[in-house]
Each structure stands twice: as C-alpha cells, then as structure tokens.
Amino acid sequence: MAVLKPKGPRSVALVGPYSSGKTTLLEAFLHICGEIDRKGNVNSGTSTGDSSKEARDRNMSVEVNAAHMTYLGDDFTILDCPGSIEFFQETENALRGVDAAIVVCEPDQNRVLTLSPILKLLEDYGLPTFVFVNKIDKAHGSVQELFNSLQSVTDRALVLRQVPILKDGIVTGYVDLASERAYVYKEGNASRIIDLPPEMAEEEGTSRFSMLEKLADFDDHLMEELLEDIEPEREEIYTLLQNDLSEGVVTPVFLGSADLDHGVRRLLKALRHEVPEAQVSAQRSGLSGNDTTAIAQVLKTYMSAQGGKLSLARIWSGKISDGDSFTTGRIGGLFRMQGSKIEKVTVATAGDIVAFGRLEDAHTGDILTTDEANHARPVSSLEPVYNYALFAEKREDDVKLSSALGKIVEEDPSLIAEHKQETQELLLWGQGEIHLKVALERLRNKYGLEIKSRKPKVAYKEAIRKSATQHARYKKQSGGHGQFGDVQIEIKPLPRGAGFNFEEKIVGGSVPRQYIPAVEHGVKEYLMEGPLGFPVVDVEVTLFDGQFHSVDSSENSFRSAARIAMSEGMPKCDPVLLEPIYKVEIAMPSEYTSKVNSIVSGRRGQILGFDARQGWDGWDLLVAMIPESEVQDLIVDLRSATLGVGTYRSEFDHLQELTGQNAEKVLQNRD
Incomplete structure (x- = not known):
C-alpha cells in the first residue's frame, strides 16, 4: 500500500x-x-x-x-x-x-x-x-x-x-x-x-x-x-x-x-x-471549518513603537485576503514573517501562518472568524514566580509607563502588571529574573523609558497583645471659634484575621451622635501606620465617653482627638509585628525532593506534607507555609536545585507574629 x-x-x-x-x-x-x-x-x-x-x-x-x-x-x-x-x-x-x-x-x-x-x-x-x-x-x-x-x-x-x-x-x-x-x-x-x-x-x-x-x-x-x-x-x-x-x-x-x-x-x-496536514490539526483542535468560512487563531502578538500591532495567526480554514474583515475588525495588512523581516502577501489559505496588521481588538489565543461572533480563547497564563517594583526615573513618564506596560503585557501574557495597594508599589510579575530584565529592556528599547526596579516591599502588618484605655483631648483657640474634642476609648486585640471593629457605648450624649463617625474616621487614619510603622489589623476600638463644647466642637476636632488617643494608647497595648505567610505548592522531580526540603527549611518554611504530582510520573508535590519575604526569590534556588524544571504556585494564607532578630531587622530596614 x-x-x-x-x-x-x-x-x-x-x-x-x-x-x-x-x-x-x-x-x-x-x-x-x-x-x-x-x-x-x-x-x-x-x-x-x-x-x-x-x-x-x-x-x-x-x-x-x-x-x-x-x-x-x-x-x-x-x-x-x-x-x-x-x-x-x-x-x-x-x-x-x-x-x-x-x-x-x-x-x-x-x-x-x-x-x-x-x-x-x-x-x-x-x-x-x-x-x-x-x-x-x-x-x-x-x-x-x-x-x-x-x-x-x-x-x-x-x-x-x-x-x-x-x-x-x-x-x-x-x-x-x-x-x-x-x-x-x-x-x-x-x-x-x-x-x-x-x-x-x-x-x-x-x-x-x-x-x-x-x-x-x-x-x-x-x-x-x-x-x-x-x-x-x-x-x-x-x-x-x-x-x-x-x-x-x-x-x-x-x-x-x-x-x-x-x-x-x-x-x-x-x-x-x-x-x-493542517486539516488534521484543525480537527484535533476543534477548529475545522469549510472553504467559505475563514477561521484563524492568534498565536503571538508583536508590538512596535513605529509599526503598530502585528498578530501572528494560523489559518485553520478558508481563504483570507488583505483588506478582509473579521468580527474584530478589518485587516490592516497581510504579511509573511521571516525573522525580523516581513513580506507583504495578498492572500493566505488554510495551513498558512501569517501576520495580520492592526487588528487592535485581537489578542493572543483569540479565534477569529469572518461570518460569526469572535471566539475569545484567553491564554491560560503561567503562574508568576518573580517580581520587581518599578518606577520611572522621570516623574513625567508615569503615564507613559502605564501605557507601555499594557503593550508589553499584551505581547507576553505571562507578564502581569499590578498596583499593590498595601505597599503603594507598581509591580511587574513574571517567570524569573531574566524574563523581567528583558521586559525592562523592551520598555527602554521600544518606548524610550528609563525604568528603575527594586525588590518589592513585604506587606507587613502589626497587631496588639493587650488592651488599654486612653483619654485624649484636642483643644485649640486661635481667635473666633476654637476647636474642642474630648474622647475616651478602649483598645482591645481581636483574633487573628478578624480585621477591625469600631463600637460606641456613649450614654447621656457626652459625644453627640453627629461626631461619632468622625471619631471612627480618626481611629482608622491612625491605624494606617501604627507604633511600629505598619498598618494595624485585628483590633477593636470602643468609644465609651467624652466631652464636647456647644460652640467649638466639630467633626475635625473629634477626628483629631481620636488620632491623639490612638497614638498615646497603642504603645501601651504591646504591639507586635505580623508577617504574611503564603501557602506554597512546589513541584519537582522526586530525585530532588530532599534538596527542596532543605531549601524550604532554610527559608523558615513549615512543611505540611507531600504527594505525587498528578499526571507527572516521578514528580512530587510539596506543600508548605513560607513567609512572603522568603518566597520572593524562592524560584532562583528552586531552579538551581532542579536543573531549572522545578516550579511553584503560592497564595496568601494568614498573618503570623514575627519576633526576635528577624523582627528587629525588619524594623531597622523600614523606610
């Protein structure tokens, strides 16, 4: 045959x-x-x-x-x-x-x-x-x-x-x-x-x-x-x-x-x-069509500062000509790529891989068709394992940086840019140090941006171990109406993870109802930076008494009195530093499991257990609790110990008290 x-x-x-x-x-x-x-x-x-x-x-x-x-x-x-x-x-x-x-x-x-x-x-x-x-x-x-x-x-x-x-x-x-x-x-x-x-x-x-x-x-x-x-x-x-x-x-x-x-x-x-043949592959991918229906899939997006956007795509069925329209828009050029060189072509047929020009609404993974709704197939991005905090050398480039980041993230879906509210930092996440350095070089080479990077801050918090009551008065007279606010509060620790709770137990109108929200506002303002210099969590504050002046009291005066009460009362409550602990799942070949155990232990990790990695013969999955500060460059040691194939995924789990030399070091290095 x-x-x-x-x-x-x-x-x-x-x-x-x-x-x-x-x-x-x-x-x-x-x-x-x-x-x-x-x-x-x-x-x-x-x-x-x-x-x-x-x-x-x-x-x-x-x-x-x-x-x-x-x-x-x-x-x-x-x-x-x-x-x-x-x-x-x-x-x-x-x-x-x-x-x-x-x-x-x-x-x-x-x-x-x-x-x-x-x-x-x-x-x-x-x-x-x-x-x-x-x-x-x-x-x-x-x-x-x-x-x-x-x-x-x-x-x-x-x-x-x-x-x-x-x-x-x-x-x-x-x-x-x-x-x-x-x-x-x-x-x-x-x-x-x-x-x-x-x-x-x-x-x-x-x-x-x-x-x-x-x-x-x-x-x-x-x-x-x-x-x-x-x-x-x-x-x-x-x-x-x-x-x-x-x-x-x-x-x-x-x-x-x-x-x-x-x-x-x-x-x-x-x-x-x-x-x-391409038809066999199209059937395997569930994308086979007919000669009258054009179907293409975007495999890669290229962005250039001058030439605009190119979408490298596989034609699964039908015929596509320059100037045709998908449901995402009209093709602004049809090209065959030969490395960095592009050659303009007039038509592409099933099996070809070509680049579409200026399809602004097409993204990597999308299925493009000519006669029905576009099928978005979002790319399942790899879990990020490394990050930098970024900032532009010139303040006036901040807006330009946001735009450029959007473009390089579209080129490479495994890059993730996010603003971390807890530390007020712009973070760029990726797959390793080289990956992020290449991204920074693209920002410079393509968009003329000089970007500085640093190790991200850890989102430390603080809590208290003891209760305390505190009286505070804010009084100011500067001609005309003065300012007067007087509060008595109780500060108490809450169980870990409970967050913040404000109570009021005012009897007899010692603090008028309209000023109580201002007291809560003042307390929250203070809690953004406690006695150790970090946001305070897991605390309850109760307003139980106070005084007011019929003329000089105001929302601002009670807010100020609350801040004073907190600043004087919190140090009495035995404040303690909390560090974020992440649940980490590490995958590695079984022959390197003992090495990875040592790495985890050396990073103050608590090993919870092991299992075989599902679907991977000869691989293990290790689960551990590791402090955020120790997770940041974990991938470097992990890849070094496993010929580059080890990987992990992590998620925040809880806050845990940090004491001793480790806590002292954090406090000494605080900005």
Missing part, C-alpha cells in the same frame, strides 16, 4: 531546552531550502531568528520567531520557540497552532530531565512530535543509554529511527532503520549512501526489530507478521510511522548536528512525508 504524502502548507514548532541548538537548526533548514544564502550564527547575531535586540544581547531566544521555507515543493512555517523555562509561555502559545513539534536536545543523559515539562505539554496537547538529538558529533557514551533516558521522561513510546556509525569513537554517519540504508555525513552537504558496515549488521538488526516491536504495539497486523517471522513491506513500515506519529502514540528519534548539517536533510524528509 502506497503511503499518501500530506499536502498543503504545514507548520512545525522547534522546542527544547536553552542552548540545545533550535535556532541553529532553523538556520540549517533555511539554508538547505535556499531561503538564505548563508547560515547565520547565534553568537555573532546574524541568525534569522533571535532578531530582537534583547535576544541578540543575550544570544538566546526570548520570543517566538517565525520563518517560511519550501522543501521539495512543500511549504512549511517554522516557529522557533525560546528554550529558557522563563519564556515557556511563548512555547505554550505557539504550540496551539502547529501540526507537529521537533524537540531539539543535546546528547547528554544528565540533562534529559530538562525535557520533561516540554514533553508533558506536547502529550497534553496530543501534538505529533519528533525528537532531534543535536550535536551528535560531540556525543559521549552510548546512544542506546541516551535513548533509554529519554524514554524515562515521556509516556509516549519513543522509536529510534537511526543508529550511529562510529569511527574511533566519533559519529561519522548513521543507519536508517526504516529503509535499512547506511549513510556517511558530508559537512555542509547531503549525506552519501554507503554499504552497511559488516560490523554493524547485528546492531542494526537488533535496533530495527526493537523499532518494529514498538510499532507492533499499535498494529495487530504487524504484530502477527513479527510473530510469524514475516518481514514487513517497507511501505507498510512507512505508513505505520506516519499514522502513529499523526495519532500521537509514538515519537520518532533522529540524530544529527545542525551546525554541520548532519542529519538535517533526513529530518526534512521526515517532515515532508509525516507531518499531518
């Missing part, structure tokens, strides 16, 4: 850990396909991808880069995704609009665990996936051992498609297990076919049978052939490889070196013959 090659434009995402070589692989693709005259280099800043200043200053991807190529008549859009875990949101968004993904990794067993979050996401999406073991020319150790390590971090069945040919411990070529042909690498050129080395016959046979066994797990006919020692037809094997990939039940593993072009053409051939 002949294999039916997929047709139409298709898209593939390059994903993988930082420094695995995704952008270098993209350069190799584009050069082989004739899209560029010479390969660019990440370190020299000449690559098609990583074109932004922020990326080139760091020699790393910080956002999705799109590029187009044609290989043997088939059109592909490649989305090169950042490798750093701090920009994982970009990867999540891009994967919604592709037909397959290539996981690029290094031949290092010690770093295989870094693939775990990526492979888990691909499994959750049901996305057809290839693995490309890059830098095979620098490999050490057994490829089979590496393969076994890779299989340990994914639930999908891995299928090794090639075995390396070694000469003096160096990989010089490979044997294709599907075709049973041997090739020797030629740097910068296509590999040359050679006779299968006799010394590799046994290894090739064993590896090929292992591949067929994996495929037979999903096909009864192949299983019967293997049991009866019948050699399957080559076309049958290719058909199974194509179907099993499309159904997401197997993941083929290829070997090569993007820098030297080794194995890249073989990978391109696999993409051409095995990546499913």
Whole structure:
C-alpha cells in the first residue's frame, strides 16, 4: 500500500531546552531550502531568528520567531520557540497552532530531565512530535543509554529511527532503520549512501526489530507478521510511522548536528512525508471549518513603537485576503514573517501562518472568524514566580509607563502588571529574573523609558497583645471659634484575621451622635501606620465617653482627638509585628525532593506534607507555609536545585507574629 504524502502548507514548532541548538537548526533548514544564502550564527547575531535586540544581547531566544521555507515543493512555517523555562509561555502559545513539534536536545543523559515539562505539554496537547538529538558529533557514551533516558521522561513510546556509525569513537554517519540504508555525513552537504558496515549488521538488526516491536504495539497486523517471522513491506513500515506519529502514540528519534548539517536533510524528509496536514490539526483542535468560512487563531502578538500591532495567526480554514474583515475588525495588512523581516502577501489559505496588521481588538489565543461572533480563547497564563517594583526615573513618564506596560503585557501574557495597594508599589510579575530584565529592556528599547526596579516591599502588618484605655483631648483657640474634642476609648486585640471593629457605648450624649463617625474616621487614619510603622489589623476600638463644647466642637476636632488617643494608647497595648505567610505548592522531580526540603527549611518554611504530582510520573508535590519575604526569590534556588524544571504556585494564607532578630531587622530596614 502506497503511503499518501500530506499536502498543503504545514507548520512545525522547534522546542527544547536553552542552548540545545533550535535556532541553529532553523538556520540549517533555511539554508538547505535556499531561503538564505548563508547560515547565520547565534553568537555573532546574524541568525534569522533571535532578531530582537534583547535576544541578540543575550544570544538566546526570548520570543517566538517565525520563518517560511519550501522543501521539495512543500511549504512549511517554522516557529522557533525560546528554550529558557522563563519564556515557556511563548512555547505554550505557539504550540496551539502547529501540526507537529521537533524537540531539539543535546546528547547528554544528565540533562534529559530538562525535557520533561516540554514533553508533558506536547502529550497534553496530543501534538505529533519528533525528537532531534543535536550535536551528535560531540556525543559521549552510548546512544542506546541516551535513548533509554529519554524514554524515562515521556509516556509516549519513543522509536529510534537511526543508529550511529562510529569511527574511533566519533559519529561519522548513521543507519536508517526504516529503509535499512547506511549513510556517511558530508559537512555542509547531503549525506552519501554507503554499504552497511559488516560490523554493524547485528546492531542494526537488533535496533530495527526493537523499532518494529514498538510499532507492533499499535498494529495487530504487524504484530502477527513479527510473530510469524514475516518481514514487513517497507511501505507498510512507512505508513505505520506516519499514522502513529499523526495519532500521537509514538515519537520518532533522529540524530544529527545542525551546525554541520548532519542529519538535517533526513529530518526534512521526515517532515515532508509525516507531518499531518493542517486539516488534521484543525480537527484535533476543534477548529475545522469549510472553504467559505475563514477561521484563524492568534498565536503571538508583536508590538512596535513605529509599526503598530502585528498578530501572528494560523489559518485553520478558508481563504483570507488583505483588506478582509473579521468580527474584530478589518485587516490592516497581510504579511509573511521571516525573522525580523516581513513580506507583504495578498492572500493566505488554510495551513498558512501569517501576520495580520492592526487588528487592535485581537489578542493572543483569540479565534477569529469572518461570518460569526469572535471566539475569545484567553491564554491560560503561567503562574508568576518573580517580581520587581518599578518606577520611572522621570516623574513625567508615569503615564507613559502605564501605557507601555499594557503593550508589553499584551505581547507576553505571562507578564502581569499590578498596583499593590498595601505597599503603594507598581509591580511587574513574571517567570524569573531574566524574563523581567528583558521586559525592562523592551520598555527602554521600544518606548524610550528609563525604568528603575527594586525588590518589592513585604506587606507587613502589626497587631496588639493587650488592651488599654486612653483619654485624649484636642483643644485649640486661635481667635473666633476654637476647636474642642474630648474622647475616651478602649483598645482591645481581636483574633487573628478578624480585621477591625469600631463600637460606641456613649450614654447621656457626652459625644453627640453627629461626631461619632468622625471619631471612627480618626481611629482608622491612625491605624494606617501604627507604633511600629505598619498598618494595624485585628483590633477593636470602643468609644465609651467624652466631652464636647456647644460652640467649638466639630467633626475635625473629634477626628483629631481620636488620632491623639490612638497614638498615646497603642504603645501601651504591646504591639507586635505580623508577617504574611503564603501557602506554597512546589513541584519537582522526586530525585530532588530532599534538596527542596532543605531549601524550604532554610527559608523558615513549615512543611505540611507531600504527594505525587498528578499526571507527572516521578514528580512530587510539596506543600508548605513560607513567609512572603522568603518566597520572593524562592524560584532562583528552586531552579538551581532542579536543573531549572522545578516550579511553584503560592497564595496568601494568614498573618503570623514575627519576633526576635528577624523582627528587629525588619524594623531597622523600614523606610
């Protein structure tokens, strides 16, 4: 049975850990396909991808880069995704609009665990996936051992498609297990076919049978052939490889070196013959339509200070022309992106990935249609784990800063800007220190804003341990009507979390009814900054007596008298500092659980318990109570201890008394 090659434009995402070589692989693709005259280099800043200043200053991807190529008549859009875990949101968004993904990794067993979050996401999406073991020319150790390590971090069945040919411990070529042909690498050129080395016959046979066994797990006919020692037809094997990939039940593993072009053409051939058509992906995503209904999905939003807004989108069905209108508005330009370069096009069809100009009401994740209401699919943003307090160097830039923050947050939904009322700070939340530094650089590079940042303040509070009564009088005479207010109050502690309560027990009109709200107002004013310098909580104040003057008393005089009473009475109530305690859920591979325990304990954390992380084999979930001051940079230690894959989510739980040296340090450092 002949294999039916997929047709139409298709898209593939390059994903993988930082420094695995995704952008270098993209350069190799584009050069082989004739899209560029010479390969660019990440370190020299000449690559098609990583074109932004922020990326080139760091020699790393910080956002999705799109590029187009044609290989043997088939059109592909490649989305090169950042490798750093701090920009994982970009990867999540891009994967919604592709037909397959290539996981690029290094031949290092010690770093295989870094693939775990990526492979888990691909499994959750049901996305057809290839693995490309890059830098095979620098490999050490057994490829089979590496393969076994890779299989340990994914639930999908891995299928090794090639075995390396070694000469003096160096990989010089490979044997294709599907075709049973041997090739020797030629740097910068296509590999040359050679006779299968006799010394590799046994290894090739064993590896090929292992591949067929994996495929037979999903096909009864192949299983019967293997049991009866019948050699399957080559076309049958290719058909199974194509179907099993499309159904997401197997993941083929290829070997090569993007820098030297080794194995890249073989990978391109696999993409051409095995990546499913856009229609298959649209059905998987629930977005299939018909030829008359145009459906597109926004995968990424780009903002520029001069060129306006570009919405990178996948066309799932129909045809879209420049000037057409979605329910969100009229397209202000249709473009194909090649890194930082954009090429104007007049029409896009199902399968294409193009950029729409100036669709101001379209946002990342939105489903755009031409004949019915727009379907917003809000992107589920990653939990923020790090933050800065921001302020503009120039006061006159405050309004401009708010506008610019709105734009960079639209570009990157994993950034969150908020004004924290408790500390009166503008906070920018993100996925780590590099993530936030890149955001600040964008504010400077795109919008000309010089922004300063600092560690955010902790929202400390204070409470009291004892009760006290206090009498206070406010009296002032300055000619004409004077001011007079006299109050007697009782200050009492409340249970933790009770907040504030004001009572009045005035008998005989010693304080007229119209002045009682002013007394409460004065008390609340004082409670904004108690004797330790922080807002006071969990306190009850009772007004039980006082005096007034028929001429000189006023709301202002009673408000002032209340403030005086509180300022004199509160220090008698044994004030105590309270610090916010957060409930934190930390997820990490089980082999690092003991390290994480030590980190939590070293941050004054109270461990509440452990559990297996649901849906993640070999991962643990630790629950602990940790002070807010210790959570702020927790992600730094956590990633350092877990090869960068550990993460956490947190939420405020309660306030807790802080005493001793820790309290003294807070009071000494108070602004």
